[in-house]
Amino acid sequence: MRILLVEDDDRIAKPLAEDLRHQYHIVDIAEDGLLGWEYSQVTPYDLILLDLMLPRLDGITLCKRLRAAGWTSPILMLTSRDTTTDKVVGLDAGADDYLVKPFDTEELAARIRALSRRSAESRPPILSCGDLQLDPSTYSVTYGEKDLSLTPKEYMILELLLRNPTRVFSRASLLEKLWEFDQLPGEETIKTHITSLRRKLKEAGSSEDFIETVYGLGYRLRAN
Template sequence: MRILIVEDELDLAQALARGLRRKGFAVDIAADGEEGWELGEIHEYDLAILDLNLPKLDGLQVCQRLRASKPALLILMLTARSRLEDKVTGLDLGADDYLVKPFHFEELEARIRALLRRDLKAREPILSAGDLRLDTVSRIVWQGKRRLDLTVKEFAILEYLMRHRGEVVSQETLIEHVWDEEVNFFSGSIRVHIHSLRRKLGDSADHPRYIETMTGLGYRLIGAEEH
């Protein structure tokens, strides 16, 4: 899952990004409303955390624009504006949730999980494919009765492929949803992580049981029972 943080308090934005990355999310930061709007237009984010008191472009305007152009984007407003009318305005302009500063990171994380569960693609907390089971809440993967020890990126790749089981997922799409802006597309990072994930699954590119390489197109998750 990829998250956009639009927050002009740099220390807060970086602290949130560090915490969310430890939880397995890919995170980008925008320091003002214009940058947030531009990043939101360029990339396919799953969720945006949006401050309201932003330079260059007010957070309410950013919310309204993003909602118009990205109807599937989840938007969480994070702001010091605590008046009821501000909350009502934000929600009416398209925000999915509203959290007032100061706040605890644990509450923010819980609200993010709740929002992602509302998403049609994320309602089912337990994903399965063949003998694989992935728990999106506890972030545990089982292969039959064996628990797999996956890195944060390996888990994120497998989760995305399982949510799109049977579909061909391009490298570009994986970058959009699993990595943030710091990734170097030409570094071979995806191939390295796919290779490592296959190794932990006991899978093979030549005779795939789980992850099939579609030459020139990307990757496709198949159930073990398909081979």
């Protein structure tokens, strides 16, 4: 899941983003509301975590602007304001959920999972291609009867390919979708991850071209 975290306090934003990355999410951080708006216009985020008190453009105004522009992905507000009135204002502005600071990271993770299920009811609970199965709820991957131990980026690449079984992804598009704006590596990084994924799949029993190279274009899955 690609998440936009709009939070101006580095003491909250950086450790929260790191925790979310450990949960296999891609996280971009916007330090103010106007930057959050600009990010939302160029990237299709699956979820926005939105602080209420922000410089340049406050969270309520940003939330209203997003909904007015047709934004349909979930918005979860994070704020130190805990009165009923504040919650009502946030929800009426278009937020899907409201979490009061300080919060437990496990509770935030549970709410993100709930919002994800709510916004992706049509998605299959387990993604599969031939003998390959990936369970997004447990981050587990199996090929046949064998468990695959993947790095976070390997998992993200495989999940993206499984969710788009007929699409060919170029190295540049994989970088754009699976890396944060300020951490973009070179395209050789994708080649390294694909090579490692192929090796692990082959060791589990797949064909060598289970992840197929479409020359001049990119990669896609190819069932045995």
